[in-house]
Amino acid sequence: MSPKSAGLAKKMGYQNVKVYAEGEPVWISSGHHTVSSPDFVHKNLKANTAVVIDLRAADAVKQGHIDGAVAVPLAKLEDRDDFPAYRGAAIVFYADKESDVASAVKTIRDWGYKNVTGLDGGLAKWKEKGYAIKSGDALPKIKYTRQYGPGEITIAEFVEAVQSGKAVVLDVRSKDEAAAGAVKKSINIPADDIAARYNELPKDKLIIVHCSTGVRAEMAYEILKEKGYNVKFLKADIEIGSDGKFEVSG
Amino acid sequence: MRIKRSGLLVVFTLFLFLAFSMSNVFVQPVAADEVKLQSVKGNLKALANKSKTLSIAVAGKGTMVFKFNDQTALVNAKSTKEFLTEDAVGVDYKQVGADNVAVVITRVVAKLPAGVTAINTTELAALVAKGPDAGNYFLVDSRPAGKCSEGYIPTAVNIPVPVLEKQGEKVLPADKSKILIFYCGGVT
Numbered sequence: 001m002s003p004k005s006a007g008l009a010k011k012m013g014y015q016n017v018k019v020y021a022e023g024e025p026v027w028i029s030s031g032h033h034t035v036s037s038p039d040f041v042h043k044n045l046k047a048n049t050a051v052v053i054d055l056r057a058a059d060a061v062k063q064g065h066i067d068g069a070v071a072v073p074l075a076k077l078e079d080r081d082d083f084p085a086y087r088g089a090a091i092v093f094y095a096d097k098e099s100d101v102a103s104a105v106k107t108i109r110d111w112g113y114k115n116v117t118g119l120d121g122g123l124a125k126w127k128e129k130g131y132a133i134k135s136g137d138a139l140p141k142i143k144y145t146r147q148y149g150p151g152e153i154t155i156a157e158f159v160e161a162v163q164s165g166k167a168v169v170l171d172v173r174s175k176d177e178a179a180a181g182a183v184k185k186s187i188n189i190p191a192d193d194i195a196a197r198y199n200e201l202p203k204d205k206l207i208i209v210h211c212s213t214g215v216r217a218e219m220a221y222e223i224l225k226e227k228g229y230n231v232k233f234l235k236a237d238i239e240i241g242s243d244g245k246f247e248v249s250g
Numbered sequence: 251m252r253i254k255r256s257g258l259l260v261v262f263t264l265f266l267f268l269a270f271s272m273s274n275v276f277v278q279p280v281a282a283d284e285v286k287l288q289s290v291k292g293n294l295k296a297l298a299n300k301s302k303t304l305s306i307a308v309a310g311k312g313t314m315v316f317k318f319n320d321q322t323a324l325v326n327a328k329s330t331k332e333f334l335t336e337d338a339v340g341v342d343y344k345q346v347g348a349d350n351v352a353v354v355i356t357r358v359v360a361k362l363p364a365g366v367t368a369i370n371t372t373e374l375a376a377l378v379a380k381g382p383d384a385g386n387y388f389l390v391d392s393r394p395a396g397k398c399s400e401g402y403i404p405t406a407v408n409i410p411v412p413v414l415e416k417q418g419e420k421v422l423p424a425d426k427s428k429i430l431i432f433y434c435g436g437v438t
Contacts, residue, residue: 001434007363020433034401191301196348
């Protein structure tokens with residue numbers, strides 16, 4: 001996309017045209033932060049699909065903050081234990097200083113969150129857009145509702161499926177990983193064997209795929225879906241004990 | 251004894267050879283080397299080093315899953331760990347049994363139009379820290395509006411390619427000597 005736009009600009013007579021070919025993904029992986037538009041934040045805040053954190057001091061928050069934001073001064077960020085379990089949750093910061101936003105983003109990313117941004121233009125642009133400002137206390141607790149993508153199963157659905165035995169639980173971790181502890185009655189077919197061994201699975205039952213993080217499970221899901229299976233997958237971290245007891249987070 | 255032993259060895263070798271060639275004949279009717287390479291291009295969806303598999307979104311085909319191994323050649327990358335989600339990649343692969351096995355994975359690198367130069371992360375970060383006025387730049391995010399609004403480089407203005415094609419100079423600065431920087435979600 002960007003080289004094409006740059007070519008157009010060059011033709012229009014711009015003399016100093018550059019392309020940042022690495023783009024947004026490398027900007028982020030190099031430790032810099034990006035900002036979300038007020039429109040995007042407003043829409044997702046209303047639906048509880050984004051968490052907005054006001055990093056300013058308590059008296060500034062009292063005078064006026066984004067309606068729906070949670071106030072967490074930068075110094076207290078590490079003490080919070082109510083951030084969403086899902087590491088793909090959208091988390092948006094605003095502050096007086098952009099450097100505060102940058103360090104908050106860094107902290108939360110270190111905890112494994114992948115979609116952490118600043119609010120473009122901060123409170124000023126938010127007001128300009130005409131979005132709601134509230135005075136007094138901000139929300140005490142972080143509220144977040146995860147939105148699930150195609151084929152993804154909720155943690156609750158996964159637990160229910162394992163307990164009821166109505167679905168086939170497919171473990172696509174390696175043989176060694178499965179030997180160290182597997183979910184009750186699960187079938188182990190390592191992700192790299194699925195394409196060759198999928199016909200071991202029943203076609204008339206719902207198949208629920210898991211691995212340890214959801215990455216391999218999603219790939220197995222893609223293969224099984226293409227083969228016409230009724231399949232869903234767990235996109236979450238799961239730890240399984242040698243007794244089959246498991247804990248899902250994210 | 252010596253003769254007997256080597257005779258045994260011959261029989262054993264013959265047996266191995268037969269078993270091996272039979273397995274080739276019956277289990278894998280086509281030798282891997284004879285399979286023609288196929289090529290696809292798309293954006294990386296996921297790459298798991300644990301199971302040595304990767305999946306890419308291929309336009310018109312949906313998601314395709316590939317296996318890779320130590321023999322898989324990488325172009326424009328030293329290790330599979332360098333690949334990022336959404337990276338434009340080309341995969342040359344062959345079908346081995348039920349699997350698509352990647353023979354070459356190429357990270358697609360942008361070709362810049364004539365007269366356009368590249369800017370790297372450090373240079374761009376230095377400009378962004380100064381701001382558009384002091385840095386005398388205009389930063390453009392060329393991605394579609396929906397994707398861009400989720401997160402963009404601070405101070406960037408969103409001008410999707412179709413908008414630039416339609417509106418032209420109207421959406422760009424009047425000063426044609428200003429540093430004009432375009433970026434998107436990596437090479438596409």
